Amino acid sequence: MKPGPAARLRALLADNRLLVMPCCFDALSARLIEAAGFGVTFMSGFAVAAARLSLPDTGLMCYAEALDQGRSICQAVRIPVIGDADTGYGNAINVKRTVQGYAAAGFAGVMIEDQVWPKRCGHTLGKAVVERAEAIARIQAAVDARNEGQDILIVARTDARGTHGLGEAIARAEAFAAAGADILFIEAPASVDEMATLCRAVPGRHLANMLEGGRTPILPLQQLQELGFALAAYPLTLLSAAVRAMQDALADLGHGRDPSARLMPFDELRRLVGFQAYEEEEKRYRQG
Template structure:
């Protein structure tokens, strides 16, 4: 069931940030920090689970299962990356139904050909705008909760059709019934501000570290006019760097207990071991 928090936050008009979640370790750490919305990122959930690139290789069923696990693990509502809807109109209908049943609060759909590519990598190919308009209409019709389950429409047209071409697509997607608009990989803060000024519906920013777009401070994004920003790669790249540093120290210096480790006892608590221990106290062989 979709949660109301996403629509409520958009309606408030107050800018907010949403971290990307690549695995369930990141999910429980985000629980600790305290977020009411998280982003189920296709790129990083794919990389963490299967060690594969975000290139349309992972199936709908595999990704739906990952989103369902994230919903169960996270205290926050989940905005889910739905790629292209995994095919044509019937696939979009099935994907929206499945994601909503999995418990996510919003689905993001993009106008690339299937199989898709990451929005900050080359060789992306787009479907005609008319096809994407139909996908948005199908997605909006397929959802059970018309009020709270939101449709995010993304265009990857900036690099192939230019800024104006991307804006024409976004205008068509807005008219088709998208709740949130997402022009991917804009190339400057000036483009971002112009895009936000053109439309009445909420605009989403993708702050992909190392990608095509600049990553200004959240306060700047707020002034530009975005409703919110996702940070899909932040926890993944931070974790990868920390792991590389620790492994190099182990290999080269024999350091197996470096400074700065997350507390093992606290992580046991975050991941649910206290419930396991309570069960053992009640039902274990040594229980009195």
């Protein structure tokens, strides 16, 4: 029997090499990440809310919508996928149900955060976090769901750096680790020194969020590994690239220019979405 998504992610983490995670927003972007040779991806809540609903990442996308998008992503690729599950969509019991649903959908990992609901992008103004005890209870519930039979890794995120300072964020990360979280994510450290401090202060696997234009410095991969990070997520790189490419193609069309020089060849696009594999499989059942 082939190892499941969580087992494959654990094996990648066991190599102790930085895992680079371009973030996906639909099945096609996930397949492109896999085809480019990356070993893991992350379903970005910001990117999914934008691509699926054309709405901001402010809690407007519900659990069912995120789960539905995630199921399609997980079915499209063989590499492990970590899914953004916001705050878990309710109290501790809701968190457990969310973890169970994400595991059943095929996710290798699930991220739970400590913002109040409705949450918002971690690099924007106006966010707030729940009290530390409630934040710990959410992660404990997620860990309990994992320990009760869900084969999935728990990514514990805190946004307290932006609201209470780095010290409180580190204290929460320590508590999340003690509760049994598999991966720790202190969102939006504001300097390289802060990034180094949080990795030194809390033993465990840390995730760095490399958001272009955000509050955290964008660092070379080698430096991220040297600082102590285990994973580097690029949440909006592909979405931003796709939007710019579509705008450029639309501008060409709007000005009467031929956009074909910008485009993927039709045969390559057909192969990417599976026409060639479909046609080969179809031959097996052709009559006569």
